Amino acid sequence: MNWSWEFFFTYMTNGLMVRGAWTTVWLSVVSMILGLGLGVLAAMMKMYGNRALRYIAEFYIWLFRGTPILIQLVIIYTGLPQIGIRLTVIESAILGLALNEGAYLAEIIRSGIMSVDKGQTDASRAIGMTWRQRMWLVILPQAARTIIPPLGNQFNGMLKTTSLASVISMEELMRSAQMLAQVEFRVLEAYTVAAVWYLALVSIWGMIQVRIEAHYEKPFGPAAAVSPDAKKQIEKAAGPAGTA
Amino acid sequence: MTAQDPQIARAGRSLGEPIVLIEGVEKTFGDNHVLKNVSLTVRQGEVVVICGRSGSGKSTLLRCIDHLETIDGGTIRAAGHLMGMREKNGKRVPLKDSEVAKQQRDLGMVFQSFNLFPHISVIDNITLGPVRIQKRPKSEARDEARALLARVGLPDKENAYPRQLSGGQQQRVAIARALAMKPKVMLFDEPTSALDPEMISEVLDVMVDLSRQGMTMIVVTHEMGFARAAADRVILMHDGSIVEEADPETFFTAPKSEHTRLFLSKILHH
Ligand SMILES: Nc1ncnc2c1ncn2[C@@H]1O[C@H](COP(=O)(O)OP(=O)(O)OP(=O)(O)O)[C@@H](O)[C@H]1O
Ligand SMILES: [Mg+2]
Numbered sequence: 001m002n003w004s005w006e007f008f009f010t011y012m013t014n015g016l017m018v019r020g021a022w023t024t025v026w027l028s029v030v031s032m033i034l035g036l037g038l039g040v041l042a043a044m045m046k047m048y049g050n051r052a053l054r055y056i057a058e059f060y061i062w063l064f065r066g067t068p069i070l071i072q073l074v075i076i077y078t079g080l081p082q083i084g085i086r087l088t089v090i091e092s093a094i095l096g097l098a099l100n101e102g103a104y105l106a107e108i109i110r111s112g113i114m115s116v117d118k119g120q121t122d123a124s125r126a127i128g129m130t131w132r133q134r135m136w137l138v139i140l141p142q143a144a145r146t147i148i149p150p151l152g153n154q155f156n157g158m159l160k161t162t163s164l165a166s167v168i169s170m171e172e173l174m175r176s177a178q179m180l181a182q183v184e185f186r187v188l189e190a191y192t193v194a195a196v197w198y199l200a201l202v203s204i205w206g207m208i209q210v211r212i213e214a215h216y217e218k219p220f221g222p223a224a225a226v227s228p229d230a231k232k233q234i235e236k237a238a239g240p241a242g243t244a
Numbered sequence: 245m246t247a248q249d250p251q252i253a254r255a256g257r258s259l260g261e262p263i264v265l266i267e268g269v270e271k272t273f274g275d276n277h278v279l280k281n282v283s284l285t286v287r288q289g290e291v292v293v294i295c296g297r298s299g300s301g302k303s304t305l306l307r308c309i310d311h312l313e314t315i316d317g318g319t320i321r322a323a324g325h326l327m328g329m330r331e332k333n334g335k336r337v338p339l340k341d342s343e344v345a346k347q348q349r350d351l352g353m354v355f356q357s358f359n360l361f362p363h364i365s366v367i368d369n370i371t372l373g374p375v376r377i378q379k380r381p382k383s384e385a386r387d388e389a390r391a392l393l394a395r396v397g398l399p400d401k402e403n404a405y406p407r408q409l410s411g412g413q414q415q416r417v418a419i420a421r422a423l424a425m426k427p428k429v430m431l432f433d434e435p436t437s438a439l440d441p442e443m444i445s446e447v448l449d450v451m452v453d454l455s456r457q458g459m460t461m462i463v464v465t466h467e468m469g470f471a472r473a474a475a476d477r478v479i480l481m482h483d484g485s486i487v488e489e490a491d492p493e494t495f496f497t498a499p500k501s502e503h504t505r506l507f508l509s510k511i512l513h514h
Contacts, residue, residue: 129345
């Protein structure tokens with residue numbers, strides 16, 4: 001058997017792969033949003049909570065950053081039923097990915113908040129903002145500027161990390177490729193197609209990311225004058241972003 | 245009219261009831277005793293200038309008045325509030341965050357480093373408080389903001405971002421932002437110290453103007469021209485205490501304290 005372009009192109013548009021790609025996208029988005037919520041919560045608990053809340057946040061971050069996501073997924077889906085907690089494949093995948101992501105995002109968010117000038121807190125308190133108003137109106141919007149680039153890279157990573165959910169039979173891109181590979185044993189074509197799909201998704205995200213970053217940079221000056229294209233060049237030169 | 249016309253500024257202002265009452269205030273940072281039994285009364289419409297060498301506690305005193313720092317002893321009443329505290333069966337209990345915030349709305353503060361919100365435009369900086377905190381109608385707040393911008397001499401800057409403005413312009417926006425909350429007292433912490441010399445007077449002029457309109461002001465500054473022009477009283481702080489308190493004339497020509505003489509000789513011959 002040799003490389004067949006025919007199989008490659010048929011697989012590219014195969015319904016199984018297209019559905020898999022769609023699953024990868026929504027699974028990434030949902031897990032990222034939930035992870036962001038968990039990350040903000042954990043960061044807040046760690047920075048502003050009492051001792052108990054601080055310890056809980058630190059334990060959570062330590063636990064999920066200290067163990068492989070693969071083990072987390074397997075424990076959630078195949079381990080927890082043993083103690084009576086039964087989750088569907090989709091629930092387990094989202095929960096595992098979100099919990100894992102939240103632990104990483106917590107640290108990113110925390111350093112973003114700490115990067116906001118202390119004078120901003122003084123100024124917002126001086127005009128009479130409560131803690132909550134200060135957070136929402138002044139601190140977090142400014143922290144966003146530092147948080148958003150690494151956040152974008154995390155999402156890039158998330159798109160690829162979802163492939164690990166294939167081990168608990170979540171039918172995303174990787175799993176689709178596995179199933180397709182077993183039909184005609186066109187293993188190389190099937191996985192290459194999956195790889196090309198990942199590349200396409202990550203590249204599209206890259207384009208969106210540049211625009212989001214430019215939007216948040218706008219108030220802050222000369223950096224905003226750098227065109228999205230120039231910025232992409234700089235980022236390309238800096239090497240591939242994200243980790244899986 | 246500039247900050248150098250003393251008579252014009254003070255003419256015709258009459259002082260009202262005490263509006264800031266500071267009694268026996270103590271403040272320590274670790275084992276650094278920064279404010280030592282500080283007492284001071286400021287009346288409505290009065291302009292008090294505070295000076296003193298670096299580290300004497302001037303900023304800390306202002307920050308305590310606005311409850312940006314909590315005091316370790318004594319009491320501060322400002323704009324009708326017992327700052328940061330509530331009296332309950334004769335005992336004092338600390339207020340919670342949202343109640344402190346309410347008190348702070350009646351005091352305006354201007355910082356040496358401006359501290360404008362860099363992520364929003366000039367007009368949004370000014371309307372953020374009125375709209376999001378005082379929940380006033382947006383159109384009304386914007387009209388008022390425009391009037392304030394005109395008053396500080398920046399009618400054409402409403403859509404600029406802070407970083408597009410010079411230091412003097414940023415500080416004038418910061419003054420407008422504080423005024424938008426309609427404070428009863430304005431606190432200024434070295435508002436011109438971070439400015440290039442040519443921008444100092446544009447900020448001082450706004451402050452002189454404000455004092456003429458009857459605003460109660462406590463101003464930490466080393467701009468002696470402003471003190472002569474606008475102050476009703478000048479105070480010298482030394483090592484956490486108030487060591488001199490006099491009208492500008494007496495302060496500059498016949499100070500009682502040795503510290504004041506030393507301070508004046510340094511500031512006038514440097
Ligand atoms: N947040 C803080 N934590 C610890 N020490 C502080 C803090 N703020 C001020 N201090 C100390 O308190 C003392 C008085 O400081 P403060 O800023 O009130 O002086 P100042 O008179 O305003 O001086 P300057 O003219 O330099 O602004 C200084 O010794 C300073 O180091
Ligand atoms: Mg100071």
